Amino acid sequence: xxxxxxxxxxxxxxxxxFPLLVRNPYYIGVLVFWGIxxxxxxxxxxxxxxxxxxxxxxxxFFAVGAYTSGILTTRFGLPPWxxxxxxxxxxxxxxxxxxxxxxxxxxxYLAMATLGFGEIVHVVLNAWVGVTGGPSGFGEIxxxxxxxxxxxxxxxxxxxxxxWVFLFFLFSLSLLKSPYGRALRSLHAEERIxxxxxxxxxxxxxxxxxxAAFYASFAGSLYAHFMxxxxxxxxxxxxxxxxxxxxxxxxxxxxxxxxxxxxxxTFLPEILRTFEDFEMLIYGIFLILIMIFLPRGLVSLRRGxxxxxx
Amino acid sequence: xLLETKNLxxxxxxxxxxxxxxxxxxxxxxxxxxxxxxxxxTTFFHLLSGHLPPQKGWIKFKGEIINHLxxxxxxxxxxxxxxxxxxxxENLTLIENILISLDISNSPSLFTSLLRLPSLGxxxxxxxxxxxxxxxxxxxxxxxxxxxxxxxHFERRKMEIGRVLALNPSLLLLDxxxxxxxxxxxxxIKKIILGLKEKGLTILVVEHDMELITDICEEVVVLNFGKKxxxxxxxxxxxxxxxxxxxxxxxxxxxx
Numbered sequence: 001x002x003x004x005x006x007x008x009x010x011x012x013x014x015x016x017x018f019p020l021l022v023r024n025p026y027y028i029g030v031l032v033f034w035g036i037x038x039x040x041x042x043x044x045x046x047x048x049x050x051x052x053x054x055x056x057x058x059x060x061f062f063a064v065g066a067y068t069s070g071i072l073t074t075r076f077g078l079p080p081w082x083x084x085x086x087x088x089x090x091x092x093x094x095x096x097x098x099x100x101x102x103x104x105x106x107x108x109y110l111a112m113a114t115l116g117f118g119e120i121v122h123v124v125l126n127a128w129v130g131v132t133g134g135p136s137g138f139g140e141i142x143x144x145x146x147x148x149x150x151x152x153x154x155x156x157x158x159x160x161x162x163x164w165v166f167l168f169f170l171f172s173l174s175l176l177k178s179p180y181g182r183a184l185r186s187l188h189a190e191e192r193i194x195x196x197x198x199x200x201x202x203x204x205x206x207x208x209x210x211x212a213a214f215y216a217s218f219a220g221s222l223y224a225h226f227m228x229x230x231x232x233x234x235x236x237x238x239x240x241x242x243x244x245x246x247x248x249x250x251x252x253x254x255x256x257x258x259x260x261x262x263x264x265x266t267f268l269p270e271i272l273r274t275f276e277d278f279e280m281l282i283y284g285i286f287l288i289l290i291m292i293f294l295p296r297g298l299v300s301l302r303r304g305x306x307x308x309x310x
Numbered sequence: 311x312l313l314e315t316k317n318l319x320x321x322x323x324x325x326x327x328x329x330x331x332x333x334x335x336x337x338x339x340x341x342x343x344x345x346x347x348x349x350x351x352t353t354f355f356h357l358l359s360g361h362l363p364p365q366k367g368w369i370k371f372k373g374e375i376i377n378h379l380x381x382x383x384x385x386x387x388x389x390x391x392x393x394x395x396x397x398x399x400e401n402l403t404l405i406e407n408i409l410i411s412l413d414i415s416n417s418p419s420l421f422t423s424l425l426r427l428p429s430l431g432x433x434x435x436x437x438x439x440x441x442x443x444x445x446x447x448x449x450x451x452x453x454x455x456x457x458x459x460x461x462x463h464f465e466r467r468k469m470e471i472g473r474v475l476a477l478n479p480s481l482l483l484l485d486x487x488x489x490x491x492x493x494x495x496x497x498x499i500k501k502i503i504l505g506l507k508e509k510g511l512t513i514l515v516v517e518h519d520m521e522l523i524t525d526i527c528e529e530v531v532v533l534n535f536g537k538k539x540x541x542x543x544x545x546x547x548x549x550x551x552x553x554x555x556x557x558x559x560x561x562x563x564x565x566x
Contacts, residue, residue: 117444122374141493147441171424174423174424174426175423175424177494178418178423178424178426178430179409179413179418179423179434180417180419180420182406182409182410182413183410183413185399185401185402185406186399186402188398188399188400188401188412189397189398189399189400191474192381192393193393193397193399194384194399194410195360195361195380195381195382195385195439196361196381196384196385196391196393196474197358197382197385197410197411197473198382198385198411198414198477199382199410199476200382201382208521310348
C-alpha cells in the first residue's frame with residue numbers, strides 16, 4: 001500500500017501540474033476524457049481482474065448515469081448532486097437485477113446479459129424521444145458547481161474530474177487492501193477452494209459487478225455535465241468494448257493498469273489522427289502487438305511488485 | 311454424534327461412486343476411511359463438504375440436516391476440508407492465505423474498510439496475531455510473507471491445514487494428508503493431527519498409509535466400489551478377511 005501511495009502522489013502531482021504547462025483547452029479536454037474513462041476502468045478492473053467476469057455493457061451504466069443526471073437537472077431542474085445520486089441508485093438497482101440471476105450460473109452468462117443490457121439501453125435512448133430526445137439527443141445540461149465554483153471551463157472541470165479519479169483510485173485501493181479485497185483476490189483460484197474456506201463466491205461476484213456499475217454511472221454523470229449535450233451515439237457497444245480493451249491493454253486486475261490503459265486508448269486515436277487512412281490499421285496492429293508481447297498488459301513491463309497487481 | 315450420514319448415495323451415470331454409506335463420527339474422535347483407488351473416498355468427502363449434492367440419503371452435522379447448504383455455509387458451520395491436491399491462493403502470501411478464513415468470522419463493515427477507520431486496523435491486528443499462532447503451531451512462522459510458489463510441497467500442505475484451522479472448525483476432513491511426503495514429514499503431520507485431537511477437534515481422514523491410520527485412528531471405515539464393507543478398530547480391520555481380500559490383500563501379495 002505504501003508503494004502505491006507513493007506512486008499515487010507522484011502520478012497525480014504530474015497530472016495536476018499538466019494544465020500549468022499546456023494551456024491548450026483541446027488537450028485538457030482529452031485529459032478530462034482520460035479521467036472519465038479512468039473512473040470506469042478503475043471499477044471495471046475489479047470485476048474483470050478479480051471476479052473473473054466480463055461486462056460488455058458498461059456503456060449502458062455510463063449512459064444511465066449520464067442521462068439520469070442530464071434529464072433530472074435539465075428537465076426537472078434538480079440540483080446536479082441529486083442527479084448524480086439518482087443515477088448511482090438506478091445503476092445499482094439495474095446491476096443487481098442483471099447480476100443476481102446471471103451470476104448464479106457457471107460460465108460467462110453475465111457477459112451475455114450485459115451485452116443485452118447495453119443494447120437495450122441504447123434502444124431506449126433512441127426510442128423514448130419524449131424523455132431522452134431520441135437520436136438527436138438533448139443539450140443545455142447545466143454546469144456543475146463545486147464549493148461555489150462553477151465548473152464551466154475545461155481547466156476547472158479537469159481538476160474536478162481528476163480529483164474524483166484520485167478518490168476512486170483510493171477507494172479501489174482500500175477495497176483491495178481490506179478483507180473484502182482478500183476475498184476478491186481469492187476468487188483467482190478454482191471456485192471450490194474459496195468456497196471450502198467459507199468465502200461466499202457468489203456474493204463477491206455480485207459485489208464486484210455492482211462496484212463496476214457504480215463507477216461507470218458516476219463517470220457518466222460527470223460526462224453529462226462536462227459535455228452539456230447527450231446523444232445515444234456516445235453510448236454504443238463499441239464503447240463497452242473499448243473499455244474492456246483499456247483494462248486488457250493496461251493489465252487485468254491492476255489499478256495502475258486501469259489508469260494506464262484508459263490513457264493510452266484515449267490518446268492513441270488523437271495521435272493517430274495524423275495518419276488519416278492508416279489510423280485504424282495502426283491502431284489494430286498496436287493492439288495485436290500488445291496481446292502478443294504483453295499479454296498481461298503494459299503494467300507487466302514494470303518488474304517491481306506493485307501491491308495492487310499481485 | 312457430531313456427524314452422521316444415512317444411506318448417502320451419489321452416482322455418476324451408471325457408476326455408483328458412493329452407495330448407501332452410513333457413518334457416525336463421535337465428537338473428539340479420529341476416524342479413518344480407507345479403500346482401494348476409486349472406492350469413493352474423495353467423492354464421499356465432496357458430499358460432506360457440499361461440493362457435490364447427493365442423490366439419496368442425508369448428512370447430519372451437529373444434529374441438523376445440512377444437505378441443502380452450499381459449501382461455504384458448511385465451512386462457516388464448522389466443516390473444514392483439506393483437499394488432496396494442495397491448492398493455495400498463489401497470489402496471496404502465506405499469512406494472507408490464512409487470513410482469508412479468519413476474515414469469515416471477523417470482518418469489519420465495507421464502510422469501515424473503504425475509509426480505513428481505526429477499527430479496521432484493530433481487527434487486522436487481531437487476525438494477524440491469530441494467523442501467526444496457527445502458523446507457529448504448524449512450524450511455518452518463519453515464512454509469513456512468502457508466496458506459495460516459494461514454499462516446499464510439505465510447507466504448502468501444512469499451509470492448507472492452517473487455512474482450514476483458521477475457520478475454527480469442529481470437524482476436519484483430511485484427504486490423504488501425507489501423500490508424497492517423506493518419513494520425517496509424515497511424522498510431523500502425525501504429530502499435528504494428534505495435537506489437533508488434543509485440542510478437541512474431530513477428524514475424518516482418508517489415507518492410504520495403513521501405518522498412519524493404525525497410529526492415529528480409533529475407528530476405521532472401509533469403502534469398496536462406493537459401499538461400506540467394514541467398520542471397526544484398526545486391529546479388527548486388519549484381521550477382517552473381506553478387507554484383506556479387497557484392499558490389504560493387494561499389498562500383502564506384492565510383499566510391501
